[in-house]
Amino acid sequence: SSGINAEYGDQFLRYITCPVSQFYSSMVALTTLLILAAVPALRGELKILDNPDSYSGPAPCALTCVGVSRWDDVDNKWKTSGLYAGKVYKSIDIAGCNFVSVPVVTMTTASEKAEVCPSVTAYFHKSKSTVRIYSVENTSADKMKMDECNVNWSAFGYNC
Secondary structure: OHHHHHHHHHHHHHHHHHHHHHHHHHHHHHHHHHHHHHHHHHOOOOOOOOOOOOOOOOHHHEEEEEEEEOOOOOOOOOEEOOOOOOOEEEEEEOHHHOOOOOOEEEEEEEOOOOOOOOOEEEOOOOOOOEEEEEEOOOOOHHHHHHOOOEEEEEEEEEOO
């Protein structure tokens, strides 16, 4: 009799489980469709209140562009400043963003090797394609290279 109960028990479980799993699969599919339909409605908006050259483009042309200027970038190396004693500088290429006016640019330094890299600031930023940055603290180009200090940057502007 225990063999019969086991056989009927297995059939009963298959009978109960099958509709439950079909219901679950249908709910997952329906939820996925609803999420995909709602994604365009959840789009973010970038609002630029002002920028360095006071250009105000159309709202759909507002753009956020981000990147990393790496410590070992061959074209834009850390260099010792001749203008400011004890400071280093490098240029950040933002030409790939295709800004039509001078964007607002923010930047931070970061390293996977060193605990802290010196902070940086933009120097007389008036270009759509390049930003020159200088260290705030005194340091050397060799130290920035040894510590592998990258610059993480964000630029906010208009591309039309």
